[in-house]
Amino acid sequence: MAADIQASQSEIVHPLDHLIRTDRIPHxxxxxxxxxxxxxxCLKAMISSRxxxxxxxMVSGIGCTGRAAGYLNLDSFxxxxxxxxxxxxxxxxxxxxxxxxxxSGDGDLFAIGGNHFIHGAxxxxxxxVICVNNFIYGMTGGQVGATTPVKAKTTTTPVGNPDAPFxxxxxxxxxxxxxxxxxxxxxxxxxxxCIEKALTRKGFSFIEVLAPCPTNYGRKNKENSLxxxxxxxxxxxxxxxxxxxxxxxxxxxxxxxxxxxxRERPTCIENYDRTCRIP
Amino acid sequence: MKFLGEPYDTDVIxxxxxKVVIIEERCKGCGYCIEFCPRSVxxxxxxxxxxxxxxxxxxxxxxxxxxxxCEIICPEFAIFSEVHTITKL
Numbered sequence: 001m002a003a004d005i006q007a008s009q010s011e012i013v014h015p016l017d018h019l020i021r022t023d024r025i026p027h028x029x030x031x032x033x034x035x036x037x038x039x040x041x042c043l044k045a046m047i048s049s050r051x052x053x054x055x056x057x058m059v060s061g062i063g064c065t066g067r068a069a070g071y072l073n074l075d076s077f078x079x080x081x082x083x084x085x086x087x088x089x090x091x092x093x094x095x096x097x098x099x100x101x102x103x104s105g106d107g108d109l110f111a112i113g114g115n116h117f118i119h120g121a122x123x124x125x126x127x128x129v130i131c132v133n134n135f136i137y138g139m140t141g142g143q144v145g146a147t148t149p150v151k152a153k154t155t156t157t158p159v160g161n162p163d164a165p166f167x168x169x170x171x172x173x174x175x176x177x178x179x180x181x182x183x184x185x186x187x188x189x190x191x192x193x194c195i196e197k198a199l200t201r202k203g204f205s206f207i208e209v210l211a212p213c214p215t216n217y218g219r220k221n222k223e224n225s226l227x228x229x230x231x232x233x234x235x236x237x238x239x240x241x242x243x244x245x246x247x248x249x250x251x252x253x254x255x256x257x258x259x260x261x262x263r264e265r266p267t268c269i270e271n272y273d274r275t276c277r278i279p
Numbered sequence: 280m281k282f283l284g285e286p287y288d289t290d291v292i293x294x295x296x297x298k299v300v301i302i303e304e305r306c307k308g309c310g311y312c313i314e315f316c317p318r319s320v321x322x323x324x325x326x327x328x329x330x331x332x333x334x335x336x337x338x339x340x341x342x343x344x345x346x347x348x349c350e351i352i353c354p355e356f357a358i359f360s361e362v363h364t365i366t367k368l
Binding site: 009012014015016017020025026027029030031032033034035036037039040041044185186188189192225226229 | 300302303304305307308309310311314315330332348350351352353354355356357359
């Protein structure tokens with residue numbers, strides 16, 4: 001009987017199994033971590049947007065979220081810390097047919113890679129950047145990061161973080177991104193629709209996704225992963241097209257989610273062709 | 280389903296019933312599928328898998344309407360729903 005159950009269990013195929021490296025699953029992310037959900041939403045959006053998966057590649061940096069590229073069964077690269085966007089820029093410029101997705105965390109994209117992010121958005125390189133924001137450096141032991149909210153406790157700020165966090169959609173808007181959205185890992189259907197839209201759009205698309213880190217952020221701030229998701233349900237407001245300066249990360253005031261920027265600036269390759277390849 | 284009067288489109292509208300499938304060895308017992316199932320189909324079981332995590336099981340399997348929410352919220356690729364039967368309203 002037990003052998004029968006085991007045999008039938010090994011034959012079960014998950015609908016996304018053709019896109020993930022099943023020999024590496026179960027993945028390394030902790031129980032309750034939101035990165036897996038965002039990753040599966042990204043895979044769903046890749047399927048539903050009907051882009052050519054043979055010409056799609058994913059680049060990720062270092063950190064918990066950076067492991068995602070290793071689980072994708074397409075061309076993917078796990079690059080050095082903070083350098084996911086420069087690597088992806090190189091991929092896109094060398095082979096403009098590719099659909100380039102950067103899937104990385106807040107520490108990688110905005111702390112060590114902050115400069116690369118603003119210049120990627122300024123040049124408007126045609127790529128989709130998905131930032132899983134868990135408010136902390138999860139993999140290295142829960143140190144304070146560039147996106148940690150005010151008063152949040154971390155390993156290096158035991159009485160609370162005194163500094164204000166980055167407002168990521170405002171930064172992306174000010175740097176010149178073509179498409180900016182923010183969701184949490186609880187709003188999966190909206191998130192999947194937004195990733196799908198971002199994949200089919202031209203130019204630099206940026207999507208911030210809030211996700212719980214139960215092991216480091218949650219343990220220090222006395223909230224388990226289910227409580228964090230309830231907070232995402234109760235303390236968020238969906239408002240599209242608001243002024244990006246109102247989007248600061250303040251759970252007491254309420255966090256605004258939605259699509260904020262949708263514009264058509266010329267992309268990096270178009271600008272280059274217009275300026276340097278004059279016929 | 281009971282109605283006060285019979286709606287005109289009862290023979291057109293079809294209701295899908297779903298069946299939840301769990302890949303036991305992948306589950307890490309985070310409880311998201313149990314907490315956020317809109318029909319409260321799932322519950323924690325007393326048993327556990329090879330790694331010691333308590334698994335969800337379909338407590339009320341008839342209630343499942345194949346909405347796929349457990350499938351999209353699962354961070355572990357461990358649960359999905361598929362069409363069981365399509366019945367009339």
